[in-house]
Amino acid sequence: MMNSSEQDVDRAAKAAAGAAAETASAPAATRARWLRAVADELDAHRDELVAIADEETHLGEGRLTGEVGRTTGQLRLFADAIEEGSYAEAIIDHAAPEATPPRPDLRRVLRSIGPVAVFSASNFPFAFSVAGGDTASALAVGSPVVVKAHSAHEQLSARTAELVSDALREAGAPEGIFGIVYGRQAGQQLVQHPAIKAAGFTGSVAGGRALYDLASGRPDPIPFYGELGSVNPVVVTRAAAEERGDELAAGLVGSFTLGVGQYCTKPGLVFVPSGSGFEDAVAQRANGASGGRMLTDGIASAFGAGLGALAEAGGVEVLSGRAEQDGAGDEHTPVLLAVDAAVAAEHPEVYFEECFGPVTLLLRYGSDEELVTALQQVPGSLTGTVHAQPQDDINGLVGVLSDRVGRLLFAGWPTGVAVTWSQQHGGPWPATTSAHTSVGVTAMRRFQRPIAFQDAPAEVLPAELREENPLGIPRRVDGVLQVA
Amino acid sequence: MMNSSEQDVDRAAKAAAGAAAETASAPAATRARWLRAVADELDAHRDELVAIADEETHLGEGRLTGEVGRTTGQLRLFADAIEEGSYAEAIIDHAAPEATPPRPDLRRVLRSIGPVAVFSASNFPFAFSVAGGDTASALAVGSPVVVKAHSAHEQLSARTAELVSDALREAGAPEGIFGIVYGRQAGQQLVQHPAIKAAGFTGSVAGGRALYDLASGRPDPIPFYGELGSVNPVVVTRAAAEERGDELAAGLVGSFTLGVGQYCTKPGLVFVPSGSGFEDAVAQRANGASGGRMLTDGIASAFGAGLGALAEAGGVEVLSGRAEQDGAGDEHTPVLLAVDAAVAAEHPEVYFEECFGPVTLLLRYGSDEELVTALQQVPGSLTGTVHAQPQDDINGLVGVLSDRVGRLLFAGWPTGVAVTWSQQHGGPWPATTSAHTSVGVTAMRRFQRPIAFQDAPAEVLPAELREENPLGIPRRVDGVLQVA
Numbered sequence: 001m002m003n004s005s006e007q008d009v010d011r012a013a014k015a016a017a018g019a020a021a022e023t024a025s026a027p028a029a030t031r032a033r034w035l036r037a038v039a040d041e042l043d044a045h046r047d048e049l050v051a052i053a054d055e056e057t058h059l060g061e062g063r064l065t066g067e068v069g070r071t072t073g074q075l076r077l078f079a080d081a082i083e084e085g086s087y088a089e090a091i092i093d094h095a096a097p098e099a100t101p102p103r104p105d106l107r108r109v110l111r112s113i114g115p116v117a118v119f120s121a122s123n124f125p126f127a128f129s130v131a132g133g134d135t136a137s138a139l140a141v142g143s144p145v146v147v148k149a150h151s152a153h154e155q156l157s158a159r160t161a162e163l164v165s166d167a168l169r170e171a172g173a174p175e176g177i178f179g180i181v182y183g184r185q186a187g188q189q190l191v192q193h194p195a196i197k198a199a200g201f202t203g204s205v206a207g208g209r210a211l212y213d214l215a216s217g218r219p220d221p222i223p224f225y226g227e228l229g230s231v232n233p234v235v236v237t238r239a240a241a242e243e244r245g246d247e248l249a250a251g252l253v254g255s256f257t258l259g260v261g262q263y264c265t266k267p268g269l270v271f272v273p274s275g276s277g278f279e280d281a282v283a284q285r286a287n288g289a290s291g292g293r294m295l296t297d298g299i300a301s302a303f304g305a306g307l308g309a310l311a312e313a314g315g316v317e318v319l320s321g322r323a324e325q326d327g328a329g330d331e332h333t334p335v336l337l338a339v340d341a342a343v344a345a346e347h348p349e350v351y352f353e354e355c356f357g358p359v360t361l362l363l364r365y366g367s368d369e370e371l372v373t374a375l376q377q378v379p380g381s382l383t384g385t386v387h388a389q390p391q392d393d394i395n396g397l398v399g400v401l402s403d404r405v406g407r408l409l410f411a412g413w414p415t416g417v418a419v420t421w422s423q424q425h426g427g428p429w430p431a432t433t434s435a436h437t438s439v440g441v442t443a444m445r446r447f448q449r450p451i452a453f454q455d456a457p458a459e460v461l462p463a464e465l466r467e468e469n470p471l472g473i474p475r476r477v478d479g480v481l482q483v484a
Numbered sequence: 485m486m487n488s489s490e491q492d493v494d495r496a497a498k499a500a501a502g503a504a505a506e507t508a509s510a511p512a513a514t515r516a517r518w519l520r521a522v523a524d525e526l527d528a529h530r531d532e533l534v535a536i537a538d539e540e541t542h543l544g545e546g547r548l549t550g551e552v553g554r555t556t557g558q559l560r561l562f563a564d565a566i567e568e569g570s571y572a573e574a575i576i577d578h579a580a581p582e583a584t585p586p587r588p589d590l591r592r593v594l595r596s597i598g599p600v601a602v603f604s605a606s607n608f609p610f611a612f613s614v615a616g617g618d619t620a621s622a623l624a625v626g627s628p629v630v631v632k633a634h635s636a637h638e639q640l641s642a643r644t645a646e647l648v649s650d651a652l653r654e655a656g657a658p659e660g661i662f663g664i665v666y667g668r669q670a671g672q673q674l675v676q677h678p679a680i681k682a683a684g685f686t687g688s689v690a691g692g693r694a695l696y697d698l699a700s701g702r703p704d705p706i707p708f709y710g711e712l713g714s715v716n717p718v719v720v721t722r723a724a725a726e727e728r729g730d731e732l733a734a735g736l737v738g739s740f741t742l743g744v745g746q747y748c749t750k751p752g753l754v755f756v757p758s759g760s761g762f763e764d765a766v767a768q769r770a771n772g773a774s775g776g777r778m779l780t781d782g783i784a785s786a787f788g789a790g791l792g793a794l795a796e797a798g799g800v801e802v803l804s805g806r807a808e809q810d811g812a813g814d815e816h817t818p819v820l821l822a823v824d825a826a827v828a829a830e831h832p833e834v835y836f837e838e839c840f841g842p843v844t845l846l847l848r849y850g851s852d853e854e855l856v857t858a859l860q861q862v863p864g865s866l867t868g869t870v871h872a873q874p875q876d877d878i879n880g881l882v883g884v885l886s887d888r889v890g891r892l893l894f895a896g897w898p899t900g901v902a903v904t905w906s907q908q909h910g911g912p913w914p915a916t917t918s919a920h921t922s923v924g925v926t927a928m929r930r931f932q933r934p935i936a937f938q939d940a941p942a943e944v945l946p947a948e949l950r951e952e953n954p955l956g957i958p959r960r961v962d963g964v965l966q967v968a
Binding site for chain 1: 504505550564568570573575576577585587588590591592595597598696697700701704705707864874878879882883886887889890891892893894895896900902904905906907908910912913914917918919920921924926932933934935936937938939940941944958960963965966967
């Protein structure tokens with residue numbers, strides 16, 4: 001375990017503050033160049049990085065290679081997005097001296113919020129870590145970044161940070177724009193450091209809540225964008241179970257066992273029609289599914305404990321796999337559990353708790369009423385999935401799930417998270433601490449704040465707000481949205 | 485003093501929750517109709533409302549009549565904005581089965597966050613109260629509202645609430661969409677009620693911080709959008725003081741004494757060149773300026789205490805007015821203070837503290853360095869103002885102020901806040917608790933959250949996301965912003 005000293009953390013935060021003005025005022029095209037330089041550097045060292053990552057995380061070469069591609073693609077997508085320019089949300093209202101009261105010339109734009117603390121995740125050593133989505137979206141909008149590395153992959157973090165720093169330096173980015181610190185105490189210090197103006201986090205409910213409380217408890221509270229925990233409910237209608245049960249069973253098992261079940265979008269609660277034979281189909285598939293070594297001993301132990309508690313809860317049956325998997329370091333194998341939805345809905349704090357790892361709980365429902373009543377007890381989640389047939393009326397289900405999730409799926413499985421303009425990776429507490437996304441282009445909005453210029457001389461206006469629109473970006477002028 | 489019972493608060497919050505689904509799914513055109521009905525009802529009862537308000541707040545008929553117009557204009561602006569449709573931030577990415585990995589059809593939109601608690605302000609009995617900006621922006625996006633009335637104008641609040649409720653009912657809005665509660669305890673209960681999903685607040689730092697801590701401390705934290713305190717620094721350059729000192733002095737006195745100094749945007753710190761004669765010009769004008777009765781005895785007492793502390797701080801001179809104004813209920817008159825900027829910058833916690841009421845502090849600076857050093861100690865504010873001449877190089881000033889404020893003015897005075905698309909009424913802590921605005925069209929964003937639909941059948945999609953764009957709203961489709 002690596003641990004940064006108090007001085008190290010202070011130095012990194014102050015260096016970020018020192019770089020803030022220059023980073024914020026760099027033209028979007030310049031920042032785009034920096035992002036692409038980082039992407040190129042990581043791609044050039046892909047094999048080296050994947051080898052270190054595999055050693056530390058056991059996630060396998062295939063998955064890790066894909067994740068590097070996702071990460072560098074993400075950096076390039078943000079570069080494209082800031083060049084397009086909508087992210088600045090430029091709004092111009094010309095003066096209206098004849099109005100009552102007279103209106104001044106007023107121009108609004110989003111700018112960097114200042115230095116951002118990024119807390120890496122255990123389960124995505126690239127895409128949600130040192131050069132992941134939080135870092136990319138912060139740098140994109142001109143916010144310097146101090147990463148708190150995850151203890152599960154510190155060697156990889158250190159090497160990635162070196163490459164990021166090299167790329168940024170060679171691309172001419174300001175000194176201090178990027179730093180990294182190690183250790184739990186460093187993270188706590190970082191989120192309370194006066195120079196830090198926002199934080200992004202991906203991890204557990206307990207860890208995220210503790211940091212959220214520190215961020216909110218500061219003399220000057222800062223926004224803490226945490227992605228914490230999610231059970232990702234899935235509903236299979238009776239018609240769907242009957243008409244394509246095998247296909248759905250295969251998909252479900254593939255999704256909940258992927259990456260040894262270590263996805264925040266893993267389907268953890270699956271509502272299935274009782275007596276439909278669907279659960280047998282799932283059990284059959286789950287029997288043959290492979291497991292693997294989990295990310296860390298701590299995660300493996302937590303999985304063992306959570307699994308044990310769930311399996312011992314009243315009415316729970318083990319349909320497939322071993323309910324006792326305590327040994328840290330061992331291979332962990334998929335487990336399929338089942339219980340009546342009506343029983344589970346009575347004690348959501350027992351049955352509807354996330355268990356991070358290769359397990360899912362089938363919840364048998366008899367009637368639609370039983371299903372909806374149980375769904376109303378499901379905690380806020382990143383995703384909700386409905387597998388239905390065209391003849392099903394699913395409006396009620398969509399209504400209930402819309403209140404509880406940030407992404408609603410009607411085909412496929414939630415473990416794939418496309419990095420696109422429209423992605424929403426967030427949901428009501430405890431899925432996230434706020435109404436924002438940590439994946440997709442709009443993730444940038446977290447690290448911006450608005451500023452308005454009233455009756456400003458042209459020479460002090462940022463390029464986005466100059467009358468002649470030198471960047472050719474979309475803007476709203478006198479109430480009308482204009483695409484340049 | 486009116487006090488709602490625990491049962492009253494619970495009933496109002498639950499009624500809001502009961503109305504949430506219907507309110508959120510009502511078409512934008514329907515919600516626009518509701519907003520306009522409320523505006524019409526208030527306009528129709530303007531004289532009655534102004535009379536009650538004047539009795540309770542002493543703000544005068546002229547100002548209060550104008551404020552009703554501002555309030556109903558605001559309701560109509562939000563109605564127009566939701567019909568325009570950009571507020572929904574609709575994004576569509578069509579499926580890309582050939583991509584690696586294949587991408588699903590994904591469509592994102594902003595929807596209501598759920599029931600919102602609105603805490604009224606003392607100093608704007610209409611525009612920041614029962615039917616003010618927070619209520620208007622919440623209803624606009626489909627969020628039910630429970631208002632916590634301000635104790636400074638409870639009769640007005642009750643009557644306004646009646647009119648709002650009547651108008652909404654007659655316009656066919658859902659039962660429970662709007663409620664009101666009274667008393668400090670009711671407010672604390674409200675912000676912690678499980679049915680409430682966000683809060684808007686305008687008031688003091690102490691009161692706002694206490695509620696913010698309750699909101700953040702919930703088992704399920706909710707966003708608390710508070711506008712708290714602001715000193716609103718103004719810089720007058722030497723050239724401006726010399727070339728148009730009289731005009732600026734008149735403007736400054738008009739601004740800091742407006743409404744007996746009871747504006748959150750009152751210019752409280754004015755940096756003036758030493759030995760320029762500008763302070764004499766201000767003192768002369770301030771001598772003749774009129775005061776008035778303050779909003780409440782509590783506010784008057786706090787003004788007296790703050791004023792006394794400031795006037796007694798080392799090096800402070802009283803240039804105009806009486807530094808001892810303790811009596812609650814009395815007329816309060818404008819006070820002009822002055823101190824050296826270098827002295828004040830040593831103890832920002834003494835000199836740079838907001839004093840709500842008709843007082844401003846001139847800060848004499850010798851050099852540009854002294855000015856910038858002092859500005860760096862100024863706390864986060866809603867506004868910053870630079871009065872300069874064309875020959876001045878103000879880039880340094882703009883840089884320092886940009887970090888500290890949400891709105892930067894280069895002419896006029898900060899006490900006017902235009903209700904427009906581009907307005908930004910918010911700033912770094914303690915000006916606001918978050919990077920949002922509480923005035924202007926983008927204030928709506930506070931009460932929305934994103935949701936994405938993946939591979940959804942057309943019939944479950946909200947109108948904003950249907951392929952044929954039935955509402956004709958601006959959308960981003962496959963990365964390209966399209967104005968319908």
